[in-house]
Amino acid sequence: MRIMCCLKPVPKPGSVKVDPETHTLKREESELVLNPYDRYALEAAVELAEKTNGKVVAVSMAPPNAKDILLEAFAFGADELVLLSDRAFAGADTLATSYTLACAAKKLGPFDLIVCGKVSVDGETAQVGPELAAWLGLPSVTWVKDIKPLNDSLELIRTREFGEEKIKAKPPLVITIEHEANVPRPPSIKRLLKQDEVEVKILSAGDIGAKEEYLGLNGSPTQVIDTFAPEYHGKREIISGPPEEVSERLLSILKERGLI
Amino acid sequence: MENYQGVAIFGEWTGREIHESTYELLSEGRRLADELKTHLIVLLPGPPEAKEAASELISYGADKVIATLDERLNDFRDDIYARIVAEKIEKYRPEIMLFPATSLGQALAPRVAGLLKLGLTAHCIAFEIRQEDRTLIQVRPSFGEQVMARIISRTRPQMATVRPGVFPHAKKIEGYQGEIEIFRPSEEAFKSSLEVIEKRPKPKTDVDITKAQVIVAGGLGLGSKEHFQKLFDLAELLDGAVGATRPVCHLGWISEDHMIGVSGVSVRPKLYLGFGISGSLHHTVGLQGVETLVAINIDEKAPLMKQADIAVQGDAREILPLLIKKLKKLKSQREND
Ligand SMILES: Cc1cc2nc3c(=O)[nH]c(=O)nc-3n(C[C@H](O)[C@H](O)[C@H](O)COP(=O)(O)OP(=O)(O)OC[C@H]3O[C@@H](n4cnc5c(N)ncnc54)[C@H](O)[C@@H]3O)c2cc1C
Ligand SMILES: Nc1ncnc2c1ncn2[C@@H]1O[C@H](COP(=O)(O)O)[C@@H](O)[C@H]1O
Numbered sequence: 001m002r003i004m005c006c007l008k009p010v011p012k013p014g015s016v017k018v019d020p021e022t023h024t025l026k027r028e029e030s031e032l033v034l035n036p037y038d039r040y041a042l043e044a045a046v047e048l049a050e051k052t053n054g055k056v057v058a059v060s061m062a063p064p065n066a067k068d069i070l071l072e073a074f075a076f077g078a079d080e081l082v083l084l085s086d087r088a089f090a091g092a093d094t095l096a097t098s099y100t101l102a103c104a105a106k107k108l109g110p111f112d113l114i115v116c117g118k119v120s121v122d123g124e125t126a127q128v129g130p131e132l133a134a135w136l137g138l139p140s141v142t143w144v145k146d147i148k149p150l151n152d153s154l155e156l157i158r159t160r161e162f163g164e165e166k167i168k169a170k171p172p173l174v175i176t177i178e179h180e181a182n183v184p185r186p187p188s189i190k191r192l193l194k195q196d197e198v199e200v201k202i203l204s205a206g207d208i209g210a211k212e213e214y215l216g217l218n219g220s221p222t223q224v225i226d227t228f229a230p231e232y233h234g235k236r237e238i239i240s241g242p243p244e245e246v247s248e249r250l251l252s253i254l255k256e257r258g259l260i
Numbered sequence: 261m262e263n264y265q266g267v268a269i270f271g272e273w274t275g276r277e278i279h280e281s282t283y284e285l286l287s288e289g290r291r292l293a294d295e296l297k298t299h300l301i302v303l304l305p306g307p308p309e310a311k312e313a314a315s316e317l318i319s320y321g322a323d324k325v326i327a328t329l330d331e332r333l334n335d336f337r338d339d340i341y342a343r344i345v346a347e348k349i350e351k352y353r354p355e356i357m358l359f360p361a362t363s364l365g366q367a368l369a370p371r372v373a374g375l376l377k378l379g380l381t382a383h384c385i386a387f388e389i390r391q392e393d394r395t396l397i398q399v400r401p402s403f404g405e406q407v408m409a410r411i412i413s414r415t416r417p418q419m420a421t422v423r424p425g426v427f428p429h430a431k432k433i434e435g436y437q438g439e440i441e442i443f444r445p446s447e448e449a450f451k452s453s454l455e456v457i458e459k460r461p462k463p464k465t466d467v468d469i470t471k472a473q474v475i476v477a478g479g480l481g482l483g484s485k486e487h488f489q490k491l492f493d494l495a496e497l498l499d500g501a502v503g504a505t506r507p508v509c510h511l512g513w514i515s516e517d518h519m520i521g522v523s524g525v526s527v528r529p530k531l532y533l534g535f536g537i538s539g540s541l542h543h544t545v546g547l548q549g550v551e552t553l554v555a556i557n558i559d560e561k562a563p564l565m566k567q568a569d570i571a572v573q574g575d576a577r578e579i580l581p582l583l584i585k586k587l588k589k590l591k592s593q594r595e596n597d
Contacts, residue, residue, distance in 0.1 A: 023402070023409060094382075098374060124401075124522060125382035127370035130338065134374025139339040139454050143368040148335075155457075160363045162274070163462035170453040221379030221415040225397070227407040230541070230567075240560070240573035247582040249588070250554065250572055259474075259531045259552055260498060260587070 001112040001149070004105055005045040006132070008035040009066035010122040022217060023224035025122060026090040027192035028063035031051040034072060037117035041177040044147060045115045046077035052149050055079045059110055061089055061100050071202050075187035082108060086204040091217030095124065098131035100215060103208040105136060112171040113154070116179055118143055127178070131175035141167055156238040172185055216240070264416040266292040266301055268354035268476060271317060271325070272364055273299075273306035275334075275459075277315045278326050280470075281360030285422060286430035288387065289358060290321040292396070295389045298355070299323040303348050305341055317436035318428040325440045327350060335456035336364050342371035345451040349376060349417060351443070357417040360424055369421050379413035381420040383522060396420070401522060401541045408541070425470050425526025426548055439470075454538065469518060474500025475529045476574075477520060480507050481536020481557060486560040487577045488513045490584060491535065497587045503527060503588075505543050513592050520546040535576040539564025 011017070011030035018027050045056045058078035060066050064084060070081040084104055092100065100195055105111060114136075116129035126142070133140035145164070146157035156167045159178055169175075213219060237253065239246045256260045269289040272279035293300040301324045303318050304310065314325040328344055345368065349357060357370040359411065373380035386399040386409075396418040402409035414581050437445070469475060478494045482488045491502045497510040504518045521528055521543040528549030534558045537543060543566060555568035556576045572579065587594060 007549055010402045017403075094370065095373060095377065095379060098370075119523075123382075124418050125370075125380075126366050127373070127380060127382055130342075130367055130370035130480065131374035133338075134342065134371045139337075139452060140367070140371060141338065141454065143363060161522075163460045165456050166458035166460070168455040168457050173453070207300050221377075222411050222413050224402070227402050227409045228405055230544075236566075237570045237571070238566055239562070239570065243574055243578040243582055246572050247579050247586055250570065250579075251583065251586055253553075253570060254531070257552065260590075 001048060001052040002110070003049055003056045003110045004108065004114045005042050005056050005058050005073075005078065006101055006114065006116045006128070007038045007042060007060045008117065009033070009060055009062040009069045009118045010035045010120055010130075021216055022091055023227055028065060029153050032062065032066050033125060035117055035120045035122070037119055037121070037177070037179060038067045039076070039173045039178050039184045039213055040113045040181050041060035041117040042073055042076055042078065042169070043182045044144075044177045045113075047182065048075050048113070048147055048149060049079070054112070059084065059101065059104055059108070061085075061092070061097060061104075065133045067200050071195050071198065072187070074195060075191045076185065076187070077191070081198065081200045083200050083202045084208065085202050088110040088205045088212060092218065093217065093222045094125050094131055095221060096215055096219040098128050098135055099219065100208070100210055101128065101132050102135035103210040104203065105132070107203070110172070114174040115136070116174065116176045116249065118176050124139070125143065136174070138173050138178075139243040140174040140217050141169060142176045143178050144175045147175070147181075151159065156244045215240060264353045264355040265300045265372060266352070266354045266355045267296065267350070268301045268303055268352065268417065269312075270365060270368070271302040272305035272358045272360055272362060272520070273304065273310045273313065274532050277397050278317065279360065279362060280429070281362055281365070281422070281424040282317070283429045284319065284424065285358050285360060286320045286322060288422070288427040290386060290430065291354060292389060293363040296394060301326055301352060301354065302327070303345055305333050305344050307331055314440045317403045318440070319432055319436055320435075321433055321436060321439045322592055325438065326442050326443050327440055328445055337374040337452045337454045337456065338371055339452045339454065340450055341368050342375060344445045345372050347445050347449060349441055357419045358422045359419070361421040362424060365421055369419065373419060378417070378419055378426045381411045381413065383547060384420045384422050385423065385426050387420070391547070398411075399543050400571070415445075423491070423526050423545075425528060425546070428523045428528075428549070449562045469501040469503055469520070469527055470525050472501035472527065473530050474498045475503045475527055475532045476500055476535070476539060477503030477532065478513075478535045479524075480506060481535030481538070481576050482508075482580070483536070483577055485511070487580065493584050494533075494580065494587070495586065497591065498531075500529070500531075502534075505537055505540075522546070534568075537564050537579055538562045539567055547581050
């Protein structure tokens with residue numbers, strides 16, 4: 001199987017920088033790490049490629065400083081590395097991001113399978129996978145925690161709030177991966193030693209045939225208009241003192257209020 | 261944009277009944293429709309047995325239920341459901357469309373957004389209306405910081421997903437009048453290469469914390485799994501359930517079913533006690549519906565302490581066992597009285 005794996009570089013916790021005007025993340029100024037959920041997506045893609053004698057193409061849409069993350073993905077088993085990088089991509093919401101990834105999928109494909117993480121820890125939307133599927137006219141299955149390749153199809157286990165579902169799917173399709181899906185392998189020493197030789201292919205909007213109007217901030221229908229810190233009411237009761245005393249006091253207040 | 265009118269919500273059929281989240285969307289949807297002086301519609305795809313549910317939805321304030329009832333909608337298949345919802349949106353042109361952020365809603369809404377090239381805001385916790393241009397202002401936590409973002413969408417309908425538990429359950433309105441309209445999608449919409457071959461319900465072990473009246477929750481401040489375990493004793497004494505922050509779930513102190521917040525669930529208990537929880541916005545967005553919030557923290561400046569109705573400054577590892585001891589005593593006293 002030829003598999004595309006979407007990897008999102010996210011700001012390292014604590015290094016988040018936000019543009020005061022557009023309220024979008026300034027990714028080029030943040031220290032980037034791989035979105036933790038995408039490690040499971042990459043592992044699922046690599047395991048499946050191994051079982052089916054296939055290849056994994058790792059794709060990120062990110063500023064140039066994300067190159068190291070793709071090199072990491074190589075150490076974890078990705079075969080080809082592609083960085084979609086262009087000023088025109090900046091400030092993209094999920095619709096513009098998924099459009100860009102869809103253009104890349106058409107350019108670099110055809111793929112039998114596209115694998116995304118369940119959710120990213122910065123955007124926290126879980127939208128890019130299904131939106132990407134829609135742009136490509138492919139079916140999608142979210143929150144997959146197990147993948148079994150059959151002859152001409154895949155058997156997927158999807159998690160739902162009530163339990164799980166077993167789904168038979170015919171490729172090509174898009175799936176998003178749960179963190180329970182696997183235990184990601186450590187980086188391969190052999191691959192770490194070869195990191196200097198591997199190429200990270202850098203593609204611009206023109207290279208993937210993307211239309212300007214669908215890209216970046218301009219192509220993003222959603223806009224953050226402002227941000228605010230939530231306010232809290234002022235009538236709180238504060239209790240402090242030795243543990244015995246505060247426990248006693250807390251219980252008597254709760255009793256007074258009829259809560260216990 | 262004038263061509264778009266009305267508020268629409270997605271009605272989720274679970275296979276047996278209408279999902280709780282639909283009733284929560286009905287209450288917020290009704291409020292938004294009233295503020296915009298427009299109608300509220302429910303888009304309901306499901307198998308034929310979902311028909312009765314359609315009339316039920318009207319008694320909770322829906323003006324119109326647009327139902328598609330077909331055997332082939334027995335299982336949720338992302339592609340079929342999304343095309344049907346997209347066809348309905350194109351025909352009925354609502355100005356607002358809300359989805360539940362259930363597993364189904366989170367899979368469906370972005371597919372619809374992708375098909376129709378629309379903006380979609382994930383996991384909103386509040387909405388405001390800007391009257392002059394009928395804009396829906398969508399509020400959600402922003403980028404891992406202690407701030408909320410107000411978001412608008414340039415496309416119509418303005419679409420958002422809403423985390424279950426954020427809004428109250430709609431109230432039944434006796435004698436509310438509405439209509440059911442059957443929508444027949446194109447045959448094309450039913451094409452799919454997905455097949456659900458088995459559904460396995462998970463064994464019912466835990467209490468559903470979204471329904472608990474009392475929640476005792478713990479965070480990293482409890483220091484160890486051993487201390488955390490004591491929350492279960494306290495929960496039992498208070499007839500409540502145990503909640504948790506994300507890091508303690510990831511440490512394996514408790515399963516993720518107990519996680520409260522953006523990645524977990526929203527809760528609406530009468531009483532919430534948070535032990536050793538800092539009160540990150542990621543956690544507290546799940547606490548919007550709490551009536552009385554108690555924080556127990558050594559740091560009086562922790563955000564949860566500022567938000568609390570009762571802020572207890574002290575070591576949670578000492579206070580927790582003391583509360584258990586004292587409550588036990590209280591209980592046996594009450595029993596003897
Ligand atoms: C995208 C994203 C999604 C997230 N989703 C969620 C989510 O759904 N739910 C969630 O909970 N988190 C979520 N998080 C994590 C969240 O940002 C916080 O990191 C987390 O809620 C903090 O957990 P905590 O309060 O247990 O730990 P900490 O923030 O480490 O707080 C521990 C607190 O305990 C206090 N303390 C220490 N010792 C004691 C003691 N002996 N007695 C009393 N108090 C003590 C400290 O003063 C501190 O306030 C998410 C994060 C991201 C980036
Ligand atoms: N800029 C990006 N580059 C590559 N993949 C992405 C990007 N943004 C999102 N994704 C993929 O989409 C998934 C969900 O992201 P999100 O919708 O932001 O929660 C991630 O786990 C990635 O697999």
